[in-house]
Amino acid sequence: xxxxxxxxxxxxxxxxxxxxxxxxxxxxxxxxxxxxxxxxxxxxxxxxxxxxxxxxxxxxxxxxxxxxxxxxxxxxxxxxxxxxxxxxxxxxxxxxxxxxxxxxxxxxxxxxxxxxxxxxxxxxxxxxxxxxxxxxxxxxxxxxxxxxxxxxxxxxxxxxxxxxxxxxxxxxxxxxxxxxxxxxxxxxxxxxxxxxxxxxxxxxxxxxxxxxxxxxxxxxxxxxxxxxxxxxxxxxxxxxxxxxxxxxxxxxxxxxxxxxxxxxxxxxxxxxxxxxxxxxxxxxxxxxxxxxxxxxxxxxxxxxxxxxxxxxxxxxxxxxxxxxxxxxxxxxxxxxxxxxxxxxxxxxxxxxxxxxxxxxxxxx
Numbered sequence: 001x002x003x004x005x006x007x008x009x010x011x012x013x014x015x016x017x018x019x020x021x022x023x024x025x026x027x028x029x030x031x032x033x034x035x036x037x038x039x040x041x042x043x044x045x046x047x048x049x050x051x052x053x054x055x056x057x058x059x060x061x062x063x064x065x066x067x068x069x070x071x072x073x074x075x076x077x078x079x080x081x082x083x084x085x086x087x088x089x090x091x092x093x094x095x096x097x098x099x100x101x102x103x104x105x106x107x108x109x110x111x112x113x114x115x116x117x118x119x120x121x122x123x124x125x126x127x128x129x130x131x132x133x134x135x136x137x138x139x140x141x142x143x144x145x146x147x148x149x150x151x152x153x154x155x156x157x158x159x160x161x162x163x164x165x166x167x168x169x170x171x172x173x174x175x176x177x178x179x180x181x182x183x184x185x186x187x188x189x190x191x192x193x194x195x196x197x198x199x200x201x202x203x204x205x206x207x208x209x210x211x212x213x214x215x216x217x218x219x220x221x222x223x224x225x226x227x228x229x230x231x232x233x234x235x236x237x238x239x240x241x242x243x244x245x246x247x248x249x250x251x252x253x254x255x256x257x258x259x260x261x262x263x264x265x266x267x268x269x270x271x272x273x274x275x276x277x278x279x280x281x282x283x284x285x286x287x288x289x290x291x292x293x294x295x296x297x298x299x300x301x302x303x304x305x306x307x308x309x310x311x312x313x314x315x316x317x318x319x320x321x322x323x324x325x326x327x328x329x330x331x332x333x334x335x336x337x338x339x340x341x342x343x344x345x346x347x348x349x350x351x352x353x354x355x356x357x358x359x360x361x362x363x364x
Contacts, residue, residue, distance in 0.1 A: 013121070018040035056083050117223065117225075122262070173232075192212075
C-alpha cells in the first residue's frame with residue numbers, strides 16, 4: 001500500500017499509473033479539469049487499452065462541464081457511463097488499473113484539489129479490495145444495486161454509517177479527524193461519549209454544536225479530505241463526511257487501513273496541520289451566515305426530488321418540439337430563435353410555478 005498526500009505529491013502517481021497500464025483503466029469522476037490526466041487517458045486508448053469512465057450525472061454548478069467531458073471522452077474512444085439518479089450525488093473518486101491496482105481518492109481530478117487542497121489517496125494491490133472496487137464500479141456503471149462484502153471497503157449509503165460508527169466507538173485513546181463538515185447527530189453523539197470516556201479528540205474542519213470538542217480550521221490551504229486516524233494504528237480515508245447526506249443519500253467510498261507506515265504518515269501530516277494553525281479555532285458551523293449543513297442536505301434532497309418530478313415537463317417539451325418539427329421541418333430545430341423562445345417560455349413557467357408554490361406554502 002501507498003498513501004498520496006496532496007498537494008505535496010501532485011498528479012505524478014496518477015499519471016505514472018495511467019502510463020503503465022497494460023489492459024484497462026476504469027475511473028469514477030465527480031469533478032474533472034486536468035488536461036494532463038485527460039491526455040494520459042487519451043494516450044492509453046491510443047495504445048489499445050480499454051478506458052472506461054463513470055461520470056457523475058451532476059455536481060454543484062458543473063453539469064455543463066460534465067456533459068462536455070463526456071463528449072470529449074467519447075470522441076477519444078473512451079467508454080462512458082453516467083451515474084444514476086437514485087442518489088442525490090455520486091461523489092466517489094477512484095481509479096482501477098488493469099483490475100490489479102486500486103487508487104481510492106479523497107480528492108477530485110482538479111487543479112483546486114490536487115494543487116491547492118489537503119487531500120489523501122490510498123493505492124493498494126490488495127486483491128479483495130480491488131475486486132470490491134470493481135464490483136462497485138460495474139454495479140454503478142450498469143445502474144444495478146450494490147451490496148457490500150467488506151467492512152474495510154466503506155461505501156455510502158450501503159455500509160458507511162454502521163462501519164464508521166463502529167470505527168469511532170472502538171477508539172481507546174485518540175481520534176484525529178479531518179472533516180469539512182461534521183453534522184450527523186448520531187456521530188456527534190458518539191464523539192461526545194468518547195470524549196467523556198477520556199478519548200482525546202481533535203478535529204481539523206468544522207463540527208455542528210461543537211460541545212467542547214477541540215476544533216481548528218486549516219489555514220494554510222483548503223481542506224477537502226475526509227480522514228479519521230484512530231489510536232495511531234488505523235485510519236479511514238474516503239470521500240464521506242460525518243453528515244447525514246454523505247452517509248445516507250450519496251455514493252461515497254472510503255478505505256480503512258492498518259499499515260503502520262501509512263498511518264504514521266497520515267498522523268504526521270495531521271500533527272503538522274494542527275500545529276500550523278497556531279491555535280486558531282474554527283467557529284461552530286451554525287454561526288455562519290451561509291446555509292447550515294442540515295439546510296444544504298435538505299436542499300440536495302429537494303433537488304433530487306425536483307429532477308424526478310420535472311421529467312414529465314421534459315417529455316411535454318419534447319412532444320411540443322416534435323409537433324413543431326412535423327409542421328415546419330427539421331431545419332427549425334437549429335434555429336436560435338426557436339431555441340431561445342422555448343428556453344424563455346419554460347424558464348418563465350417554472351419561475352411562476354415556484355412563486356405560486358412558495359405563496360401556497362406560506363398560506364398553509
